[in-house]
Amino acid sequence: MKIDIKANDVWIYGFGAAGKWASDNINASVKGFIDSGAAKHGKKYKDLLVYSPEEAKKQIKSSDSIFVTVLDIQDVIPIIENKFDNKWFALGEFITNQKADLNLTDESDEFIEYTLKAAELCHKSFLKKDNKFLHSVDIVISEKCTLNCKDCANLMQYYEDAKNIDFEMVVRDFENLVSKIDHIFEVRLIGGEPFVNKDIYKIIDYFLDSNKITKLVIYTNATIPLKGDLMKKYVTPKLVFSITDYGALSKNTNKVIDLLEEMNIAYRALPPNNWTDSAVIKDQKRSEDGMIDIFERCCGKNLFTIMYGKLYRCPFVSNAERLHAIPFDDKNGVSLESSIEEIVEYTSGIKYLPACNFCNGRSHDAPEIIPAIQAKEKLPFKKYINITLKES
Numbered sequence: 212m213k214i215d216i217k218a219n220d221v222w223i224y225g226f227g228a229a230g231k232w233a234s235d236n237i238n239a240s241v242k243g244f245i246d247s248g249a250a251k252h253g254k255k256y257k258d259l260l261v262y263s264p265e266e267a268k269k270q271i272k273s274s275d276s277i278f279v280t281v282l283d284i285q286d287v288i289p290i291i292e293n294k295f296d297n298k299w300f301a302l303g304e305f306i307t308n309q310k311a312d313l314n315l316t317d318e319s320d321e322f323i324e325y326t327l328k329a330a331e332l333c334h335k336s337f338l339k340k341d342n343k344f345l346h347s348v349d350i351v352i353s354e355k356c357t358l359n360c361k362d363c364a365n366l367m368q369y370y371e372d373a374k375n376i377d378f379e380m381v382v383r384d385f386e387n388l389v390s391k392i393d394h395i396f397e398v399r400l401i402g403g404e405p406f407v408n409k410d411i412y413k414i415i416d417y418f419l420d421s422n423k424i425t426k427l428v429i430y431t432n433a434t435i436p437l438k439g440d441l442m443k444k445y446v447t448p449k450l451v452f453s454i455t456d457y458g459a460l461s462k463n464t465n466k467v468i469d470l471l472e473e474m475n476i477a478y479r480a481l482p483p484n485n486w487t488d489s490a491v492i493k494d495q496k497r498s499e500d501g502m503i504d505i506f507e508r509c510c511g512k513n514l515f516t517i518m519y520g521k522l523y524r525c526p527f528v529s530n531a532e533r534l535h536a537i538p539f540d541d542k543n544g545v546s547l548e549s550s551i552e553e554i555v556e557y558t559s560g561i562k563y564l565p566a567c568n569f570c571n572g573r574s575h576d577a578p579e580i581i582p583a584i585q586a587k588e589k590l591p592f593k594k595y596i597n598i599t600l601k602e603s
């Protein structure tokens with residue numbers, strides 16, 4: 212059954228999987244897509260063009276509606292309310308456990324249903340002003356990686372003395388967070404390469420048992436084969452693998468995929484793409500307005516990351532602080548022992564991070580670079596010593 216928002220002419224905000232799916236499943240005439248990502252402007256899905264908000268503003272009629280499909284709806288509504296006078300609706304308020312049904316996109320039904328569930332929870336919590344829900348949290352379980360990409364956005368190319376984060380610390384940090392936050396749609400285990408950490412199977416067990424999350428996603432570069440005997444118990448729709456296939460560098464992609472298929476575990480395997488020059492750590496001498504601007508335009512600012520007892524807005528700030536590569540500043544992260552009010556202020560109230568001064572940013576219109584060029588050694592960087600971090 213088609214989604215009926217009781218509107219005749221509609222623009223879809225968001226040119227992702229949910230947006231394309233919605234354009235085929237809405238009971239209205241779709242005029243086009245709106246998206247902030249410059250790389251998408253001018254692209255088409257079934258003859259429907261993608262416009263920037265500025266271009267769409269010139270085309271849209273006052274009677275048209277805007278249908279928001281972007282998961283991070285909190286970033287999109289201010290743009291719509293500033294630039295347009297049109298009525299808007301959120302995809303998530305019209306769906307409950309939605310099946311892919313009519314899926315004309317290039318994505319699998321499983322991926323569409325995953326994205327629609329995320330939209331449902333993100334949009335409903337936004338509309339209810341429920342600030343005890345988080346869309347996604349990354350948990351770094353290793354600073355070690357089997358590759359050494361010179362432009363790694365997680366800054367692994369700078370770690371001389373990389374460590375694994377042990378099971379006890381992962382659990383303690385997560386329990387601290389969910390003692391205040393009610394639910395998280397997805398927890399993503401990341402590194403470095405998470406399978407370098409020998410505790411990973413214990414960590415997977417723990418998160419699959421947690422009723423505080425909907426999905427557990429494991430990011431891997433497929434250089435380390437999975438342990439089939441330990442994987443047997445993981446046949447659950449809660450678990451998803453996200454494989455970055457680095458071609459010849461990912462030596463065990465076929466082995467990893469064969470095992471996941473044999474066990475019927477959901478996965479996505481994609482080559483590295485959309486890399487931008489976001490791993491430079493440098494004092495950019497930005498004014499406060501400059502930091503507000505770069506933060507506003509950053510597509511990484513909602514990549515909430517847990518490391519060593521703190522919650523951070525993005526992998527740049529968490530790893531730069533860990534490496535002592537930026538001056539220590541309390542405002543860069545929030546302790547997981549803080550009150551819910553302090554955590555909510557950090558996750559939704561701030562306008563920039565002091566760390567944004569040291570970052571190139573990850574704007575939607577930043578030029579792409581060649582991904583995964585390997586550095587021969589770890590890269591040098593300037594260290595700041597006025598920093599205190601707890602390691603256990």
Ligand code: SF4
Binds near residue numbers: 357363365368402432
């Ligand atoms: S594979 Fe490359 S990009 Fe991924 S974590 Fe390792 S160094 Fe970073």
Ligand code: SF4
Binds near residue numbers: 505509511512528571
């Ligand atoms: S430090 Fe600021 S600009 Fe850089 S990725 Fe994080 S939020 Fe974005």
